[in-house]
Amino acid sequence: MRRLLYLIHSCLALNRHQRSRFSALFVLGILTCVIREAPLFANTEASTLRVAGLTDTVEIFVDQWGMPHIYAKNQHDLFFAQGYNAARDRLFQLEIWRRRVTGTMAEIQGPKALDRDIGARLLRFRGDLTKEMTHYHPEGPAIIRAFVEGINAYIKDTEQRSELLPIEFRLLEIKPQPWTPDIVISRIGGLFMNIEDEVRMAQRVRSAGVEKTLALVDFAPTNPDLTVALGIDLTTFPNTVLKFYTAARAAVQFSPEDVIAEARPENATIAQLDASSFQPQQSAEGSNNWVISGTRTLTRHPMMANDPHRAITAPSLRYWVHLVAPGWNVIGGGEPHLPGVSIGHNQYGAWGLTIFPTDSEDLYVYNTNPDQPDQYRYKNAWEGMKVYQESIRVKGQDPVTVELKYTRHGPVLMEDSTAHKAYALRATWLDVGAAPYLASLRMDQAKNWEEFRAACAYSNAPSENMVWADVKGNIGWQSTGTVPRRPNWNGILPVPGDGRFEWAGTLASKEFPFVFNPSEGFWATANAENLPPGYPHIVSFLWEPPYRLARIRELLNARMGTTPVDMMRWQQDELSIPARTLVPLLHELRSENAVVQTALEKLRSWDYVLAKDSIAAGIYAAWQQRLWENYRDRYVPASVRQYFTKIAPQRLINSLTTPDTFYGPQPVTGRDEFLLQSLEQAVQSLIEQFGPDMSKWNYGKAGYHHITIRHMLGDAVNAQQRAQLNVGPLPRGGDGFTVNNTDNNAEQKSGASFRIIADVADWDRSLGTNTPGQAGNPADPHYRDLANLWAAGKYFPVFYSREKVLTVAEKKIVLQP
Numbered sequence: 024m025r026r027l028l029y030l031i032h033s034c035l036a037l038n039r040h041q042r043s044r045f046s047a048l049f050v051l052g053i054l055t056c057v058i059r060e061a062p063l064f065a066n067t068e069a070s071t072l073r074v075a076g077l078t079d080t081v082e083i084f085v086d087q088w089g090m091p092h093i094y095a096k097n098q099h100d101l102f103f104a105q106g107y108n109a110a111r112d113r114l115f116q117l118e119i120w121r122r123r124v125t126g127t128m129a130e131i132q133g134p135k136a137l138d139r140d141i142g143a144r145l146l147r148f149r150g151d152l153t154k155e156m157t158h159y160h161p162e163g164p165a166i167i168r169a170f171v172e173g174i175n176a177y178i179k180d181t182e183q184r185s186e187l188l189p190i191e192f193r194l195l196e197i198k199p200q201p202w203t204p205d206i207v208i209s210r211i212g213g214l215f216m217n218i219e220d221e222v223r224m225a226q227r228v229r230s231a232g233v234e235k236t237l238a239l240v241d242f243a244p245t246n247p248d249l250t251v252a253l254g255i256d257l258t259t260f261p262n263t264v265l266k267f268y269t270a271a272r273a274a275v276q277f278s279p280e281d282v283i284a285e286a287r288p289e290n291a292t293i294a295q296l297d298a299s300s301f302q303p304q305q306s307a308e309g310s311n312n313w314v315i316s317g318t319r320t321l322t323r324h325p326m327m328a329n330d331p332h333r334a335i336t337a338p339s340l341r342y343w344v345h346l347v348a349p350g351w352n353v354i355g356g357g358e359p360h361l362p363g364v365s366i367g368h369n370q371y372g373a374w375g376l377t378i379f380p381t382d383s384e385d386l387y388v389y390n391t392n393p394d395q396p397d398q399y400r401y402k403n404a405w406e407g408m409k410v411y412q413e414s415i416r417v418k419g420q421d422p423v424t425v426e427l428k429y430t431r432h433g434p435v436l437m438e439d440s441t442a443h444k445a446y447a448l449r450a451t452w453l454d455v456g457a458a459p460y461l462a463s464l465r466m467d468q469a470k471n472w473e474e475f476r477a478a479c480a481y482s483n484a485p486s487e488n489m490v491w492a493d494v495k496g497n498i499g500w501q502s503t504g505t506v507p508r509r510p511n512w513n514g515i516l517p518v519p520g521d522g523r524f525e526w527a528g529t530l531a532s533k534e535f536p537f538v539f540n541p542s543e544g545f546w547a548t549a550n551a552e553n554l555p556p557g558y559p560h561i562v563s564f565l566w567e568p569p570y571r572l573a574r575i576r577e578l579l580n581a582r583m584g585t586t587p588v589d590m591m592r593w594q595q596d597e598l599s600i601p602a603r604t605l606v607p608l609l610h611e612l613r614s615e616n617a618v619v620q621t622a623l624e625k626l627r628s629w630d631y632v633l634a635k636d637s638i639a640a641g642i643y644a645a646w647q648q649r650l651w652e653n654y655r656d657r658y659v660p661a662s663v664r665q666y667f668t669k670i671a672p673q674r675l676i677n678s679l680t681t682p683d684t685f686y687g688p689q690p691v692t693g694r695d696e697f698l699l700q701s702l703e704q705a706v707q708s709l710i711e712q713f714g715p716d717m718s719k720w721n722y723g724k725a726g727y728h729h730i731t732i733r734h735m736l737g738d739a740v741n742a743q744q745r746a747q748l749n750v751g752p753l754p755r756g757g758d759g760f761t762v763n764n765t766d767n768n769a770e771q772k773s774g775a776s777f778r779i780i781a782d783v784a785d786w787d788r789s790l791g792t793n794t795p796g797q798a799g800n801p802a803d804p805h806y807r808d809l810a811n812l813w814a815a816g817k818y819f820p821v822f823y824s825r826e827k828v829l830t831v832a833e834k835k836i837v838l839q840p
Contacts, residue, residue, distance in 0.1 A: 080096070380566050
């Protein structure tokens, strides 16, 4: 309307001749204004709220899929409103996040949360907060503080109107507490798992030896040297060294004793769906992304696709938001506790991320002074630890005072007073600039490839494969992170902290690999080893298996004239490359067992797609799991198998396709017997679990490959409350090796909840998913409304222009100072 009045005023100010020439433009302007300021969607609900802390009016349009489109007149109000709206939608999730990172879970869970709280406090960033916030954006301190002020403004609203509090607060008898900027820049939720791999590798080498470890673990691009450093005795290495580290980073779960009495389940133990694994245990916390040049698309403009794989929970980890203000117009997915958008697009380009699995952590082992345990040996002298004392409040008992100790390298994770040893973490993510995803604030304003690459240089954690597609027709890939230079060791095993194993700085951003406008016309990443040939730096030896990346490249290579529908189909692709490799090995085999023979025939006629309704997929999944277990069991004694729960799939496949004397004096015959015996065992396990009727062995059934999207309170409450909090079960296809990564457990725990397909030709043709919904309040219709859409492999439109947003707005919220 304002633009319409401006045009009328301008026309009246003209003379008659000018007015005549201007008339056509005037009419066009009126029509444009009418179109642009078209009425809201017919059922739009409107409300106005007074919020202290704003400087001007903010409009929030919530669309039919629960996505907020926030329009502000200045930067402060934009991020204030983002924080306010995040709290409006995800208040309980934010409160638990605050407690996790500040080490205050024991206040509501009692002594069982004490290790978590100690770990969270140990891993806290203790540097200069202003310098830290400025790293992510020149105006980072102002942005982060505005975001926090917005969260706190909504918390104040709940103090006046208790009905705004979601049911979880009543179940736990707690109230939300104020936020501070240090919560936003916390680290413990990031994907940093190198030290866990380091400890596991030490346990493997100790228990099974170097040769068997190399035979059962996929290393890339080469096998590392697994020689144990002089001064490290693995026979005395404690298995509990990561107790506080893993406790701090574990997902929060509540028990019946945590909630009010009337909400507890009838039985102390809640019956849960079987979550035992039928498949090889592999990480599913990876991701896929790719960018396609306009030379390969129907519109002749680039496209970008991304589906990050994380834990799938209720409410969802990711949160869609659209942020509009002078200098900002960005839409996509982030996490509710962070300002900005980490995956999405602005008016210039689109970007997405996957984990680039670098080694950014080391475990140091020290000799400590028997007379003064707070001293450790460093370069032939005793050096004192820095010690902090903190008091932790614990529900149901007196506060507990703990000592948090730090060496020159980092936090002390464990002390062994008997052996006079201390174990400390050194991590690049404890330095300035390593809060996960916050450097996205710079990416949100990037106008071209050069600015995007410059923004990536500030993204220190987690290490990522960033892809880019822009309106000028460019596509690119930039890897990011911080990787230590280790001049005299490879980082795969713990080392002494006595000064012989020191970092020589870190790799510079310009030393990370990148690609700009690749000749293939596309670029894809999927956490697999993707280093350029001859790349001179060691960044990691442990990557995700290559199958997702290989399948994506196969799909992209086979298609010209790509459309968003193709991109949707590819993100949902469930063809298994391991199956396509292994099943042909069965083609000449026969079984005397009629049921096993029928299973063989089903596999032979199968298309290798792990579809949820497929019987053959159900047979294959059980057989694949049995192959991995039998292969491991031949190599590793039962007493040490606990250290080999993650089995190298490529090692097994190579062994089966080119058998040697591992299978006996006649390798091919022995290999065939191994294949058939594993299938017989798989069939027997399916009979025992699902009965003899093979038609009941479909892969995606409840109890086989399915998902129940669980709330952290779901197992603590009665059946009625549980039905309100949990979502599902829903059938699933795929596994941890397919592009549609549904992990390798019977009950899916992680994978792609959030997806985006960004169409550079017309941003309003972009598409997305989220599950179970945008809202965090179980009473909100948007808490679970996207789950069935997601489970069916369908998408919702991600409208970007204000004109399109207004046509699907179901709620308008006006925030006024």
